[in-house]
Amino acid sequence: MAVTTMIGARIQRREDPKLITGHGNFIDDVNLVNMAHMSVVRSPHAHARIRSIDISAALASKGVVAVLTAADFKAVIGGPLPVTNAFVPDKRQVPEQFPIAADEVAYAGEPVAVVVAEDRYLADDAAQLVMVDYEPLPAVMDIEKAMEPGSPLVKSDRSDNIGWDAAFPGGDIDAAFAEADVVLKQRIGQQRVFPTAMETRGCVADYIPYDNRCTLWTSTQVPHFIRLFVGGALGVPESQFRVVSHDVGGGFGAKLRPYPEEYLATAASKLTERPVKWIEDRTESLQATTQGRGQIFDVEVAAKRDGTLLGLKFTQLLDIGAYHGVFSAFQVVACLLGGGCYTWKAINARSIGVFTNRMSTDPYRGAGRPEATHLVERIVDLVALELGMDPAEVRRKNFITSFPHTNNFGLVYDSGEYAKSLDRAMANIDYPALRKRQEELRAKGRYTGIGFSTYVEICGLGPSSATAPAAGIALVESSMVRVHPAGSVTVSVGTHAHGQGHETTFAQIVADTLGVPYDSVEIRHGDTGDTPFGYGTYGSRSLAVGGMAIMASCHKVVEKAKKLAAHAFEASEEDIVVDQGRYSVRGNPGEAKALAELAFASYGAGLPEGMEHGLEAVSYFDPPNFVWPFGCHICAVEVDPETGAVSIDRYVAVDDCGNVINPMVVDGQLHGGIAQGISQALFEEVQYDDETGQMLTGTMLDYLIPTMAEMPHFELDRTVTPSPTNELGVKGIGEAGTIASSIAVINAITDALTPFGIKHVEMPARPDRLWSMIKEARA
Amino acid sequence: MxxxxxxxxxxxxxxxxxxxxxxxxxxxxxxxxxxxxxxxxxxxxxxxxxxxxxxxIPGLNEVRRDNGSVEIGALVRHVDIQRNAMLRESLPILVEMSNDVGDNQVRNLGTIGGVIAHGDAAGDYNAAALMLDAEIITNKRRHQARDFYRDIFTTALEHDEVVTAVRFPVSTGRFAYTKFRRRLYDWAIAGVAVQETGSSWRVGYVNLATTPRRGSAVEAALAGGASAADAAAQSGSDIDPTSDVRATAEYKRHLTQVLTVRTLQKATMAA
Missing domain, CATH: 3.30.43.10 (Uridine Diphospho-n-acetylenolpyruvylglucosamine Reductase, domain 2)
Structure with a gap:
């Protein structure tokens, strides 16, 4: 029996020395001989008809190689951007989006022309000279007005502004509401936010005409997915299309789709017969990278006087933007998880996707689960307030307690111990003392509040049985484990980290499973040229799905190594014992062979009869179920009633992601995730002018990404409830922090303002808005 | 970009x-x-x-004190102000402001001459120059700060005129500066500076109009013996804020009153 040494070890990330000394290899570090540079001319209008485009001045500008418009690209790009719309069962309208606008633009920032020049400076100068004659059309910005019959259309190819309208019935809702002592209604918003990766998007395309061969370096979470679609549209077979993504400086969901610029740069390379680089600048990024959230929930809850939750009805209005994001419809998962970690007699949800003249929304860290957590945790607090109960008690009373649990929509929660994490968090923050202090301070005119968030989330996307309705997709993951003759190990995977530390954590798993030194294991990802097909990294799936694919290959290697050992020792395979990578015959541990010795033998002469040479394996893993991390976050705030300023005094988190491979990596994921949720609660908000559709937060001066100075100290703790879904017993932790944190902050602020009769606070809780609410409440 | x-x-x-x-x-x-x-x-x-x-250009990065004034060269950087012992004695409110300008990178490169010439209402030093009756020295003339700030990003500078120094009266009385921000490195949503000069108070407002503003009405009320709260209630006539992505104008007016009281309290309590 092997003694685990690396799994669970708090070791430093092997990625970091390179990254923190400036030796990372990001997209702008890729420079090719004879490379030209692309600048994208974008629509300044939210909605307009293009009357004409005059490229003559731009063409004559210094250093210009080509100026290209839709007509040029139509000759080489074979189709529209993909949309995975099949998550939505009902009414669908899926208009096509070609990577560049031809005669009508539908959001400010939509590409209308491309300049290729000798350097980016010259390309930008020439881009300024492309003269586009626009006829402005009405911009549709308000989700609810867009739904009205007779609303102006977002684009003339639509029948109306509805992208989908899907019902999710989960039990007899009328019966549940009939039992109610109290029924409460609340509208809850989810403002649009920028994913704001530190490294913006970018790509370098190198098309070789004579071989019809192409390499595309791009900053992405999903290299194989990019190859499938961009290669397909350009008519380059996958065998000749290589997508390479080295270090990626953050994605947060906004780099998990093929984007127009990847098609345009590749096509521009084909048309100019030059390698073409495009680096998204920050202004472009704010306009033309997919955004998160952008939703309104109208919620109604039914409960008994004793705090028992009965029924939940809600409608999700989702601002799709002008075109569907590739995975925008995935965000309806908020409907399926709107019940949170509680038992309900019935839940009835509806999701309406609405087009507006904005950039598309698409998954952003948590993608539907932060929205679900926010709405249910807000509603539970409203119930507690209405009934005069402690918010912790209402939660405890309604927790799901037995597992596996099938929720109202048939999803099966694998394991959980919700009361345990609540208890732990309450103990860590010393809840009774905090309540006592709140009372004392209120008497002095100071307003503190305590906010709970007990969350459960779905991750590990995903079992093919669940994802198959989406165009037959099976979100499996892959690995190839190759033991070289001298014993070092190369592991190639289909996932692709963009900050998660996979090179460290995956190597920890392999070191233990094969019984080889950690330093002898190399993890390769991000290059379709030397990794097996995989769906990439998002949805907290890389460990629970990708990690299991690695385990599967390691097991195959061990099986073969046992055969090699049996042959070497002239023993029967059943008598071979494996202990931390040492293979021996039962009862004779002194005479053992290391895996490296067996690997060397596997490439040499004298193999067992019928055995192939080499020691390697390829595996694909299709998980039997999703995995369900959970936890409890408690936030303590103080609100200055004179200025509306919020300060976070304490932030306690108890998370449960099953077994932990590397506690330091888990803590790091939580730090970043919690920060992003706090940021949505207090700071971030994409603002557009409602009339013109112009973005008002078009620079990082006006869009508030908080700094370390605005963050509280995170007091982290864990419970460990292994997942029964996979051999490692792991869940996922990439998104949990974001899923839990926004509502912990908002519930705390609301709690602080209860003496004013304030029951609900929207995000972001800007000082001026809180002050207005307090002023109105006082009046 | x-x-x-x-x-x-x-x-x-x-x-x-x-x-x-x-x-x-x-x-x-x-x-x-x-x-x-x-x-x-x-x-x-x-x-x-x-x-x-x-x-x-040599000679523009010096700080000198003479005859009750301090003259700060146009190329003196925020970080130089932060670290200047003489300024800490003679013009501490400017040092206080310099600590809160932008981030380290901005403070290492940005200059006082740049702040003055840019004339930004959000530039903290502009409010100090105005409230302390500073003199702005150029290659062509000397401007009184009260006549210098004309409109949004518009000063009395002519196109061939370059700021060479700013001359402040030595100001050693009680003082305080409050910069209300949502994020550490931001401009002020509202900034309030107070400085005791002899027996009276000077008040300056940052980013509360198209130009820096002096709190003349508040100063007059204080001189007339009003309480901090009653004086602060006069601030509405000293400022002219607009709504933007950070906050509404109504809020900024209210905030200015609150911060004026708090800043006066901070100045008097610190003494």
Whole structure:
């Protein structure tokens, strides 16, 4: 029996020395001989008809190689951007989006022309000279007005502004509401936010005409997915299309789709017969990278006087933007998880996707689960307030307690111990003392509040049985484990980290499973040229799905190594014992062979009869179920009633992601995730002018990404409830922090303002808005 | 995020700067630390035909005290102000402000001359110059701060005029500065500076109108013996804020009152 040494070890990330000394290899570090540079001319209008485009001045500008418009690209790009719309069962309208606008633009920032020049400076100068004659059309910005019959259309190819309208019935809702002592209604918003990766998007395309061969370096979470679609549209077979993504400086969901610029740069390379680089600048990024959230929930809850939750009805209005994001419809998962970690007699949800003249929304860290957590945790607090109960008690009373649990929509929660994490968090923050202090301070005119968030989330996307309705997709993951003759190990995977530390954590798993030194294991990802097909990294799936694919290959290697050992020792395979990578015959541990010795033998002469040479394996893993991390976050705030300023005094988190491979990596994921949720609660908000559709937060001066100075100290703790879904017993932790944190902050602020009769606070809780609410409440 | 093309010159003297400004005309810009100009140029909101970089001119980075005044050269950087022991004695409110300007990178490069010439209502030093009756010295004349700030990003500077120094009266009375921000490195949503001068109080407002503002009505009320709260209630006539992505105008008016009281309290309690 092997003694685990690396799994669970708090070791430093092997990625970091390179990254923190400036030796990372990001997209702008890729420079090719004879490379030209692309600048994208974008629509300044939210909605307009293009009357004409005059490229003559731009063409004559210094250093210009080509100026290209839709007509040029139509000759080489074979189709529209993909949309995975099949998550939505009902009414669908899926208009096509070609990577560049031809005669009508539908959001400010939509590409209308491309300049290729000798350097980016010259390309930008020439881009300024492309003269586009626009006829402005009405911009549709308000989700609810867009739904009205007779609303102006977002684009003339639509029948109306509805992208989908899907019902999710989960039990007899009328019966549940009939039992109610109290029924409460609340509208809850989810403002649009920028994913704001530190490294913006970018790509370098190198098309070789004579071989019809192409390499595309791009900053992405999903290299194989990019190859499938961009290669397909350009008519380059996958065998000749290589997508390479080295270090990626953050994605947060906004780099998990093929984007127009990847098609345009590749096509521009084909048309100019030059390698073409495009680096998204920050202004472009704010306009033309997919955004998160952008939703309104109208919620109604039914409960008994004793705090028992009965029924939940809600409608999700989702601002799709002008075109569907590739995975925008995935965000309806908020409907399926709107019940949170509680038992309900019935839940009835509806999701309406609405087009507006904005950039598309698409998954952003948590993608539907932060929205679900926010709405249910807000509603539970409203119930507690209405009934005069402690918010912790209402939660405890309604927790799901037995597992596996099938929720109202048939999803099966694998394991959980919700009361345990609540208890732990309450103990860590010393809840009774905090309540006592709140009372004392209120008497002095100071307003503190305590906010709970007990969350459960779905991750590990995903079992093919669940994802198959989406165009037959099976979100499996892959690995190839190759033991070289001298014993070092190369592991190639289909996932692709963009900050998660996979090179460290995956190597920890392999070191233990094969019984080889950690330093002898190399993890390769991000290059379709030397990794097996995989769906990439998002949805907290890389460990629970990708990690299991690695385990599967390691097991195959061990099986073969046992055969090699049996042959070497002239023993029967059943008598071979494996202990931390040492293979021996039962009862004779002194005479053992290391895996490296067996690997060397596997490439040499004298193999067992019928055995192939080499020691390697390829595996694909299709998980039997999703995995369900959970936890409890408690936030303590103080609100200055004179200025509306919020300060976070304490932030306690108890998370449960099953077994932990590397506690330091888990803590790091939580730090970043919690920060992003706090940021949505207090700071971030994409603002557009409602009339013109112009973005008002078009620079990082006006869009508030908080700094370390605005963050509280995170007091982290864990419970460990292994997942029964996979051999490692792991869940996922990439998104949990974001899923839990926004509502912990908002519930705390609301709690602080209860003496004013304030029951609900929207995000972001800007000082001026809180002050207005307090002023109105006082009046 | 790439500037439009421009020519670049690096004069060795103020006279040379003036002749270069005359040569390139009104589309040329003087650059020192570049912490305001470069971001505008990167967004192509400003497209000067030429940049005249005055950072190589000797003698503009000195701080001197004489006859009850301190003269601060145009090229003195925020970080120099932060670290200057004499200023800490003679003009502590400016040191206090310098600690809260931008982040380390901005403070290491940005200059006081740049803040003054840019005339930004959000530039903290502009409110100090106004409230303390500073003198702005250029290659051509001396401006009184009260006549200097004309409109949004518009000062009394002519196109061939370059700020060489700012002269403040030594101000050693009680003082405080409050910069209300949502994020540490931001401009003020509202900034309030107070300085005791002899037996009276000076009040300055940052980013609460198109230009820096002096709290004249508040000062008068204080001089008349009003309480901090009653005086602060007069601030409405001293400012003219607008709504923006950060906050509404109504809120800024209210906030100014609150901060005026708190800043006066901070100044008097600190003493």
């Amino acid at each position: 790439i500037t439009a093309p421009f020519e670049y010159a690096r004069p060795g003297s103020v006279d040379e700067t003036q002749s270069l400004l005359n040569k390139y005309g009104s589309d040329a810009k003087v650059i020192a630390g570049g912490q305001s100009l470069i971001p505008l140029m990167r967004l192509r909101l400003s497209q000067p035909t030429a940049l005249i970089d005055i950072q190589g």
